Amino acid sequence: MLDLPHPLVLASGSPRRRELLSGVGLRFAVRPAGIDETPLSDEPPQNYVRRLSTEKAAASMDSPLASPAEMVLAADTTVEAKGEILEKPLDSDDAYRMLRLLSGRDHLVHTGVTVSVPLAGARRSSTILVTTKVTFADLDDATIDWYLATGEAMDKAGAYGIQGVAGAFVERVDGSVTNVIGLPLAETLALLRESTST
Amino acid sequence: MLDLPHPLVLASGSPRRRELLSGVGLRFAVRPAGIDETPLSDEPPQNYVRRLSTEKAAASMDSPLASPAEMVLAADTTVEAKGEILEKPLDSDDAYRMLRLLSGRDHLVHTGVTVSVPLAGARRSSTILVTTKVTFADLDDATIDWYLATGEAMDKAGAYGIQGVAGAFVERVDGSVTNVIGLPLAETLALLRESTST
Numbered sequence: 001m002l003d004l005p006h007p008l009v010l011a012s013g014s015p016r017r018r019e020l021l022s023g024v025g026l027r028f029a030v031r032p033a034g035i036d037e038t039p040l041s042d043e044p045p046q047n048y049v050r051r052l053s054t055e056k057a058a059a060s061m062d063s064p065l066a067s068p069a070e071m072v073l074a075a076d077t078t079v080e081a082k083g084e085i086l087e088k089p090l091d092s093d094d095a096y097r098m099l100r101l102l103s104g105r106d107h108l109v110h111t112g113v114t115v116s117v118p119l120a121g122a123r124r125s126s127t128i129l130v131t132t133k134v135t136f137a138d139l140d141d142a143t144i145d146w147y148l149a150t151g152e153a154m155d156k157a158g159a160y161g162i163q164g165v166a167g168a169f170v171e172r173v174d175g176s177v178t179n180v181i182g183l184p185l186a187e188t189l190a191l192l193r194e195s196t197s198t
Numbered sequence: 199m200l201d202l203p204h205p206l207v208l209a210s211g212s213p214r215r216r217e218l219l220s221g222v223g224l225r226f227a228v229r230p231a232g233i234d235e236t237p238l239s240d241e242p243p244q245n246y247v248r249r250l251s252t253e254k255a256a257a258s259m260d261s262p263l264a265s266p267a268e269m270v271l272a273a274d275t276t277v278e279a280k281g282e283i284l285e286k287p288l289d290s291d292d293a294y295r296m297l298r299l300l301s302g303r304d305h306l307v308h309t310g311v312t313v314s315v316p317l318a319g320a321r322r323s324s325t326i327l328v329t330t331k332v333t334f335a336d337l338d339d340a341t342i343d344w345y346l347a348t349g350e351a352m353d354k355a356g357a358y359g360i361q362g363v364a365g366a367f368v369e370r371v372d373g374s375v376t377n378v379i380g381l382p383l384a385e386t387l388a389l390l391r392e393s394t395s396t
Contacts, residue, residue: 001344023363137384165221168383185366186335
């Protein structure tokens with residue numbers, strides 16, 4: 001579907017990003033970058049995900065395993081509900097709090113995607129922001145408890161995965177669906193294509 | 199998540215509808231209904247899917263295996279592009295034609311969902327229509343050929359599956375995502391709940 005002129009590195013440990021990229025036939029190495037993910041004080045979520053995806057790409061290129069010939073793809077996804085940034089829940093109570101906050105209203109999912117390519121001895125980095133609006137049905141306590149018992153909530157920003165059984169909570173999406181999973185595929189493929197066409 | 203007062207029968211052979219329903223913890227028997235799926239002349243797609251879901255539910259209840267105590271759930275999904283109804287492709291050329299038609303533009307996905315419940319010796323049937331707008335990226339011939347080679351296109355209305363690798367073609371969705379897979383889950387659960395509350 002897309003032939004890349006350089007070896008590709010995915011600077012993310014997310015199994016969902018890996019599956020999305022493998023699904024479209026891309027081959028890549030996985031090299032997650034450990035960075036400080038604390039938001040700056042009053043940092044808007046859009047700036048936060050752009051900054052984190054840029055920092056993840058940079059950290060991955062600083063790794064002793066990195067090669068100057070590689071392209072790096074990094075991403076960061078966050079959920080914004082009533083102005084609050086929702087990251088992965090700390091524990092089951094935190095997940096309950098997030099799902100209660102999402103119940104019966106709209107929220108936004110923001111992903112920053114960064115592609116860094118080798119260019120005449122230097123590198124060129126490009127970052128995009130993709131935002132999707134998601135509307136949840138009303139969730140009663142029994143439904144939230146049932147969902148927490150499935151174990152799906154804990155490793156996901158905002159405490160849900162649209163591709164899992166929480167798909168039943170999502171009344172509507174306005175925008176990219178793969179963005180809500182963690183990597184907006186159509187936009188990411190376009191960015192990879194543009195970044196490698198000279 | 200939802201306790202039903204009657205045994206549930208799914209009048210559909212679609213593995214995707216089965217997975218969506220199982221995913222939310224429902225138990226059900228599967229009894230696909232064979233009906234004539236030819237559209238009436240000039241039948242609008244919205245009427246077509248409502249009529250077919252109603253007829254599928256009725257045919258399933260006419261089966262010698264049916265019991266008056268059962269609830270029946272039936273659904274029919276179709277894709278409408280430039281006013282044309284796209285069903286499952288007849289062959290690879292037909293799938294190519296459909297994907298070329300979808301490329302770079304919006305289309306609509308319509309699902310009719312019918313629930314029939316036993317009610318004081320009789321039955322009550324309710325049918326809803328759910329419509330989602332889907333926007334495809336531009337697809338070049340190499341991408342379409344690559345997709346046809348995956349084999350994903352052939353058993354799906356409109357020749358694509360949003361939950362598969364064709365998710366990469368979908369720039370945006372406006373509305374229910376599970377509707378595009380073949381069964382709008384939030385709306386179907388609400389219909390099951392309403393149909394069984396007296």
